[in-house]
Amino acid sequence: MNFWGCDYGGPVGGAECCGYGSGRGFALIVVLFILLIIVGAAWFC
Template sequence: MSGVAGGYGAGAGFALIVVLFILLIIVGAAYVW
């Protein structure tokens, strides 16, 4: 990853992290409930 893609690469990575974080919260809530 040399960063040539620019905003698209960073945006895709950020979106992926956000999705994984949301899934983690959902799974955690499922275990709590």
């Protein structure tokens, strides 16, 4: 078990460490957050 894999590996690291469902959920949250930043930057610029 690698703690860095959990923090940095994205869906792969999440799946190795915390189970497939947790890895997917974490990846989905990260993707939505990135999209929110992109949309916000485009809107305000």
